[in-house]
């Protein structure tokens with residue numbers, strides 16, 4: 001591949017190498033022990049046969065919760081924003097069932113509807129959640145799904161008058177039994193962008209502190225910066241929304257760095273007096289970067305699977321195109337939020353590794369929709385009550401059509417779950433229980449797991465035959481040697 005088009009790659013080569021060096025075993029241990037301690041889990045992360053893995057530190061019963069994993073960074077797919085209004089920090093559904101339904105129908109009527117990628121989405125929340133969307137992920141990384149032109153075909157004949165939708169959204173119109181499905185109220189971003197909404201003041205503040213203060217396009221940010229940010233977002237929305245996740249990683253690293261520096265300077269006041277650009281600044285940046293350094297493996301353009309319609313002979317140029325796309329996105333982001341002290345973070349090499357981290361760790365964010373639960377509840381009412389309720393709810397269900405059950409979907413990076421190795425006969429799975437209403441990953445034991453045993457999940461549909469499983473796992477960069485594969489491998 002020809003040399004990098006990014007000048008920072010050359011200028012900061014040493015620092016980039018330090019950022020991209022694999023973390024030492026001690027620092028890995030310290031990092032994961034700390035997360036596990038804080039979240040009180042009966043597991044351990046340690047190096048095993050195939051790199052790091054998650055091991056039971058206590059005995060687990062069948063169906064017992066093994067862990068809930070708080071995401072490091074996550075975002076809802078842009079195409080999903082029409083369907084579901086969720087908290088931008090914890091991904092809980094917000095507002096009310098009425099607001100969810102009214103808003104979606106209203107936005108669809110405006111022609112904002114985005115065609116769903118495939119049936120997988122609507123199926124996703126009633127089957128076992130949810131690593132199976134690999135084919136979709138690969139596709140969406142290569143090109144975008146934003147099929148803007150598709151709205152006319154999806155417009156429903158049984159459209160609801162706008163006035164009715166408005167009263168649904170402002171809850172002048174209350175649907176029967178919706179109080180059984182109450183949701184937290186909507187808090188909008190204090191920065192005034194109108195883009196992000198939250199379930200609470202707490203989530204709004206946490207998001208602002210951790211990610212959003214650098215990425216908010218509201219009127220509190222500087223106008224030229226705002227313009228640049230809007231350009232970056234538009235590019236990401238048009239090409240690949242994985243760039244928005246990458247921007248969140250960079251933004252959160254800068255914000256962590258600033259907090260570390262502040263407390264460092266408070267401790268060593270004289271440093272600040274001598275030189276704002278203190279000698280240990282880079283070590284603070286390394287510290288701020290630490291959570292990310294635990295996750296990445298390869299550059300995006302090197303690890304992205306070659307789409308079927310790309311000829312093997314065109315592989316090099318395909319990978320170059322992907323790199324150029326990332327570079328374009330990075331340049332736009334740089335114009336918006338560049339910070340000199342954190343310059344190495346804005347190198348193409350680092351950007352490629354951040355995006356690659358999402359590519360290789362197939363970690364989907366899924367939260368089941370209360371709208372689906374609501375209509376199921378209505379359908380299950382005793383017939384005497386059901387007839388009366390349906391008189392009001394039926395038109396909305398008809399207008400929503402098959403889309404009524406669309407869940408919140410996005411991408412996320414879960415620090416512990418991403419350490420779990422694959423097995424085609426896993427002893428655990430990601431599964432959202434009734435009470436799991438936010439975006440955290442939930443891992444449940446499929447059978448009893450003894451203390452000391454490795455906890456494994458399946459990255460793919462493990463029901464598939466041997467050859468198909470192996471072919472799918474190539475995208476994750478390994479050949480499966482699980483007991484089942486060894487047995488089925490044949491002579």
Ligand SMILES: [Zn+2]
Pocket residue numbers: 087088089090091092198199200203
């Ligand atoms: Zn929240």
Ligand SMILES: [Zn+2]
Pocket residue numbers: 189190191192193194195196212215216217218
């Ligand atoms: Zn904002």
Ligand SMILES: [Zn+2]
Pocket residue numbers: 423424425480481482483484485486
């Ligand atoms: Zn296997």
